[in-house]
Amino acid sequence: MGKAKILIVEDETITGLFIQESLENLGYEVAEIATTGHEAIDMAEEFWPDLVLMDITLNEKMDGIEAAEIIYRRFNIPVVYLTANSDIETLEKAKLTGPFGYLLKPIEEKNLLPSIEMALSKHSSENTLKSTNKWLSTVVKNMGDAIFATDNHGLLRFINDEAQKVSGFTLDEVTDKHLTEVIKLTDNNIEQDLTNTINNLFLNKNSENGFSKGGFTAKDNISFPGEYSISPIKDEFDNILGVILTLSKLNKYQKKDEILSTDELLERIRQLDNLIAICSFCKKIRDDHGQWAQRETFIQKPFNVLFTHCVCTEC
Numbered sequence: 001m002g003k004a005k006i007l008i009v010e011d012e013t014i015t016g017l018f019i020q021e022s023l024e025n026l027g028y029e030v031a032e033i034a035t036t037g038h039e040a041i042d043m044a045e046e047f048w049p050d051l052v053l054m055d056i057t058l059n060e061k062m063d064g065i066e067a068a069e070i071i072y073r074r075f076n077i078p079v080v081y082l083t084a085n086s087d088i089e090t091l092e093k094a095k096l097t098g099p100f101g102y103l104l105k106p107i108e109e110k111n112l113l114p115s116i117e118m119a120l121s122k123h124s125s126e127n128t129l130k131s132t133n134k135w136l137s138t139v140v141k142n143m144g145d146a147i148f149a150t151d152n153h154g155l156l157r158f159i160n161d162e163a164q165k166v167s168g169f170t171l172d173e174v175t176d177k178h179l180t181e182v183i184k185l186t187d188n189n190i191e192q193d194l195t196n197t198i199n200n201l202f203l204n205k206n207s208e209n210g211f212s213k214g215g216f217t218a219k220d221n222i223s224f225p226g227e228y229s230i231s232p233i234k235d236e237f238d239n240i241l242g243v244i245l246t247l248s249k250l251n252k253y254q255k256k257d258e259i260l261s262t263d264e265l266l267e268r269i270r271q272l273d274n275l276i277a278i279c280s281f282c283k284k285i286r287d288d289h290g291q292w293a294q295r296e297t298f299i300q301k302p303f304n305v306l307f308t309h310c311v312c313t314e315c
Helices: 013-025 037-047 064-075 088-095 109-141 161-167 194-202 262-270 295-303
Strands: 005-009 029-034 051-055 079-083 102-104 146-150 156-159 184-187 212-217 222-234 240-248
Touching: 005 013, 005 037, 013 029, 013 109, 029 037, 037 051, 037 064, 051 064, 051 109, 064 079, 064 088, 079 088, 079 109, 102 109, 146 161, 156 161, 194 222, 194 240
Parallel strands: 005 029, 005 051, 051 079, 079 102
Antiparallel strands: 146 156, 146 240, 184 212, 212 222, 222 240
């Protein structure tokens, strides 16, 4: 057992000295004994103890619960409450501050060791979990793929920065909305029924999916071609906790109602004023500023279309 440093907050001198002696007998280091909430906060900042034993009832305006909340929030130091009052109202109020344990007065030395060690272990595990979650959150947040995560009802709980950018929604806007309210998936231009897909995952009818080619439509009817996968989030007992939708390899998007058909494109070309100068040899086209450009570039800029090169049947 390591020598954890403990701050005692107790306004009864005899009780405080008894706790100090008991802790030292158990091998702990006592940082100091504070008698008020304000004193406790100052000493926590000065000594940075590993744990605080906090009397809930202190003889000043600031009680132990308020002091404990400030100490934990400001310094991330765990608190174990000491109380002679075990009524429901007091315990409920104390519970809101996230304590790491309770010790009922009169304090017995034999009860100190398990309470302190459990509190220190719990705090260590909590710090590890927080650190891991922060690391994972940062990784997911900055991924190039768009990530949508739901709970076991299909309600969105998280979307990363890329998902916010491509969907047009903020995290606050989509939280508690069903995934199907935010995006629509397409596979080979056929809209997928996300509700059935999600329900099948929850019923364990589907295993994890690989990436499928398709796309999705989000806010303002914006369409993205790309790849997507839908996978379950499972706990250690294989229970479904939610789903992860990943959108990958997203190409440049445009509104569906802004995509031009071939006939519309030709009609716009017919509306061009004057003759278009085209080189007889390289087939470049001269624009209004006298600059020569490839045919694809000349047409692409005003009409917002993309070209793909291929070989016709005659060639």
